[in-house]
Amino acid sequence: MLFAFVCKDKPGHLNVRMETRPEHIEHxxxxxxxxxxxxxxxxxxxxxxxxGSLIVINAADIDAAKALADSDPYAKAGLFESVEIKAFNWAFNNPEA
Structure with missing residues (x-):
């Protein structure tokens, strides 16, 4: 099942994003x-x-999606003010459809 992470950065935390970016990209x-x-x-x-960030992942269920969201280096670094996790249906332009 697909899940979308809608992440909002904390104000004034661009430096955290840039410092953590290499680990985030590796992740x-x-x-x-x-x-x-x-x-x-x-x-x-x-x-x-x-x-902020938009990340769409495939996970077995909401608990697995939450675990993936929590494992992101940006989340671990305290970059995000909020993270919404929503089930997602990729209806248009899905390359796997």
């Missing part, structure tokens, strides 16, 4: 190589700077 690359990651990318503010 996403691992999920991608396992076939777990479906898509990911940052939300951008009015100035074009990252201010």
């Amino acid at each position: 996403l690359n691992k999920l991608n190589s396992e076939g777990t990651l479906k898509m990911a990318g940052p939300f951008l503010d009015a100035d074009g700077k990252p201010c």
Whole structure:
């Protein structure tokens, strides 16, 4: 089942994002190589700077999705003000459909 992580960065934490980015990318690359990651990318503010993330993963259930969200280096570093985890149906332009 697909789950979307809608993550909002804490204000004034761009430095945390940039310092933690290499570990975050390594984490996403691992999920991608396992076939777990479906898509990911940052939300951008009015100035074009990252201010959050959208990550879509495949997980067995909500508990597995929560565990994956908690394992993200950005989450561990305290970057996110909030993380919503929602079941997701990729209806259009899904390359696997």
